[in-house]
Amino acid sequence: MDLISIVSIFVLACFVGYFVVWSVTPALHTPLMAVTNAISSVIIVGALIAAAASGNPVAKWLGLLGVVLASINIFGGFAVTSRMLAMYKKKER
């Protein structure tokens, strides 16, 4: 992908983000923070590439540490979000 396509995706995604986030109900703002936190750990992609690459052992170990940190966030973030969301209930009856 060239730089222009990348920038286009970024700009359009900012607009999508703007509209999607405004539509989130205020009652769910805490789960919103937890889940955005989990998905921003998609940075694990970079850590996986660094960990898998040969050539520089320091870079590899930095990558592996990055994988651990991002995984904590991914699993922890999604799990805690789902735990919170499970608590939101409508009036019984």
Next chain:
Amino acid sequence: MSHVHRDWIFAVTFSPDASMLPGPNPGLETAAAHGQPAWVLLAYLAAGVCFILALRGLSSPATSQRGNRLGMIGMAIAVVTTLLTHLPRTSDFVEVPGTAAFRSGVDWVTAGLILAAIAIGAIIGLVTARRIQMTAMPQLVAAFHSLVGLAAVLVGAAAYLNPEAFGIATSFTPIASQTVVNIFPVSRIELGLGVAIGAITFSGSVIAFLKLNGNMSGSPILLPARHLINLATLGAILLLIAYFTQDQSPWVFFTVMALSFAIGFLLIIPIGGADMPVVVSMLNSYSGWAAAAMGFTLHNSAMIITGALVGSSGAILSYIMCRAMNRSFISVIAGGFGATAASGAGGEAIDRPYKRGSAEDAAFLMKQADQVIIVPGYGMAVAQAQHTLREMADLLKAEGVRVKYAIHPVAGRMPGHMNVLLAEANVPYDEVFELEDINSEFAQTDVAFVIGANDVTNPAAKTDKSSPIYGMPVLDVEKARTVLFIKRSMGGAGYAGVDNELFYRDNTMMLLADAKKMVEEVVKALG
């Protein structure tokens, strides 16, 4: 690792001596990263779409669980795609470019290490998520933000040390000398920004965590000339990133990193505890921008889409919080709020007459009421009073009283904090209302029950132009026939350091005790 195209110069100058080369084959790696096969691009795009739908699901509690699952699917797609396209390879044999020999030899040791790293993270993450108390959610979110920031810094450092693996460099080997690796100028800017934002996110979130967790005083710490120091540091970071495009030596890169760690720390220490909703949202936003910057480096659409989503999410939440306090973002970030106001407004308000009531009085008043609106604040979270509060509400409902909850956007220490705590205590979410939806109802309400909130109920925000909170949207609790206000003691003002006009009104009854103890006594008196 498809062989897309190679500059002829690599073919001429390629050195077959593997020890001279940092990566398997720089020319090929570059081509591979920027000319990924279509299915890989589509997979990352699909992951990005899943993330959009995950946030979209949060528009209502009914669809939120499904959204969260889509988020997990998106993450699985991104991780599996990366694992498949970046299988670690052994390099203990001489690789011949463009031949089958290049493809063979999976490095199972490294592959095992990667899976182990994921497993370690999974265990820590899942155990934390299961054990954490709902009242500690702001700290947890701050801690998670710091991990994203640190991960971004680590990825940035790894990309800087091994740029060929990320496809962000050209390398050539002049005859009879060492291989020269040149990181693309655009990639240097992206790397610099990514590492800077990541480092700020990390150190800022660590301070936010310490303040929220009570390891560090919540009151602002003000350094002399802090604005000057901050601006100078920020300027230095930007100048160094610009200089980085000319000179890729390690000192430039690591100075950017160190200065960014420092500024994250400096930016958050002057900000007080109750401004934390803005800080946490802002750091949320930063963690997104850090991911986006790394996405630019890697030309990865999933990371860019996510970064943009999370970045705008945090920015919008910060905006909502600032609006709810009638403060500008700049004034919150500049910090020091509450520290100066407290010293100014301390003197007057002592010894004004107020009415004090008991739990029995409160129980009697609420039992007689048609409608009670409960106004929770951070004090409820501190006292862990949400479960007892719901018991109280249940007893009132059994007496035929309508019970509603009114939530101010900045009640608590993070956006939506009160809603989560009430949900935890099994309060149905259709009994919980936002400020603008319920404010007009106080006038027709018999009892407003304020528990752990203070500044967000202060009528001075509407009338007193000299008040530091003037103009802030507040809950009109004073319009209710009776206001029951739980407070530990009459001393001690709210976060803004202003005395609350409400305490001395004729229709206010002060219930002076610990929030949880008081509600327990009310429950006893009701039962």
